[in-house]
Amino acid sequence: MKFYTWKDVERYFLLHRASWESAIAAVDVYPTDITVYAKPDACDQVEEILRAMFRSNYDVSEHKIKLDIGDRELPVEIQEDDGGSKGGKILPLFSNVLYQSSSYPEQTPVNLSHPVIAFHSYKGGVGRTLSLLAFAKAWSDVMENRSPNRLLIVDADIEAPGMTWLQQDTMKDTFSYLDLLTLIQDNRDIDEIVNLACSKLKRSTITIETTSRKIEHIFLPTYRYEEQLVDLYATPESIANSKGKEYMLAEVLSRICVQMGLCAALVDLRAGISEYSSTLLLDPRVKKYFVSSTSTQSIKGTQFLLRYLLKGLNITADAVLPEIFLNMIPDTLSR
Incomplete structure (x- = not known):
């Protein structure tokens, strides 16, 4: 995948969740920067994961992901997760369930009284x-x-x-x-x-x-x-x-x-x-x-x-x- 905008980077993270969810609790990608929430004692693993995922687009020394158009770069900040990062809650929205394994919540909402x-x-x-x-x-x-x-x-x-x-x-x-x-x-x-x-x-x-x-x-x-x-x-x-x-x-x-x-x-x-x-x-x-x-x-x-x-x-x-x-x-x- 070519990274033209920050949204491409976010989608790439979500598409490859299986490769990082063992060490990363959540990733917040914004137009100006990226915050990666590492699980306890997993910060070193996060660096390895970013290098493997983004290859030449990831600047190890500067901790930045380079975009493939223009000269834009997204600084990456790695934080240890304190439980406050956003989770993968399922909402009835196409954009939300796109990268989920199910389109539905684990607990079904209360039954409807009329169809x-x-x-x-x-x-x-x-x-x-x-x-x-x-x-x-x-x-x-x-x-x-x-x-x-x-x-x-x-x-x-x-x-x-x-x-x-x-x-x-x-x-x-x-x-x-x-x-x-x-x-x-x-x-x-x-x-x-x-x-x-x-x-x-x-x-x-x-x-x-x-x-x-x-x-x-x-x-x-x-x-x-x-x-x-x-x-x-x-x-x-x-x-x-x-x-x-x-x-x-x-x-x-x-x-x-x-x-x-x-x-x-x-x-x-x-x-x-x-x-x-x-x-x-x-x-x-x-x-x-x-x-x-x-x-x-x-x-x-x-x-x-x-x-x-x-x-x-x-x-x-x-x-x-x-x-x-x-x-x-x-x-x-x-x-």
Whole structure:
């Protein structure tokens, strides 16, 4: 690997964790310098490890790593670890689990009382939102004579909120997904968050027509007004980085369903490898439907996403496994 920036150096450390974790507790790489936290009595070993890893890029006498572009160097400070270095805590973020052996924490978060079902696609334009609406219609047909039979339908596509745009004329004084994220970011009391959200959501609906009647499901649009969409404050990523809130989003959605007498939450996520979607995708309790066309890009991208989701997933009888909706199948494609 060529080292053009400090980020290349950080990635190189993370990719080669197995070669240094016996002597090094953690490594902090910054744009200007590097701090290596040596385990007790392992400082001499650290020098040997750095020489072996970075070879001619490591200046032994000056304790610096030279970059391969320009004349930049990153000074390396070796400290004995006092237990305060950052560990390898798993967060439901692609960037966090990339260099981990598992995408999931050792202790599974508390079970959800009501299902949270996420729809995702690697690329846009493959019918993800349409699949969610078709699923909601099929659900409405099956459940129309049962109670409860209504859903919470969430437009969580922050960059291209399709369902929100379709419902724009009916969104006056509604409550939005970005409102909910702000409440979660600023509060630790889940009951308070859920109570505040439910007090506004009662008036926000989306109508799904069955074979015999119309059912009004609760709808959570992405935003209430345009400035909220452009001037973002809280995002799924910022919440996942908050202590104790890593897996709170799914729990809040589930609890809203409980309080409002709804069956389940359907969530339309942002396409691609996006931290706007990772919080729910990497939550082992959330049911995932990946929507794909038969194009090479869509298929390869879906495989790429599945590698993340299957890394360290405990396959048991009650595991919540991802499934695939295949759309746009040409007549020439054999079964």
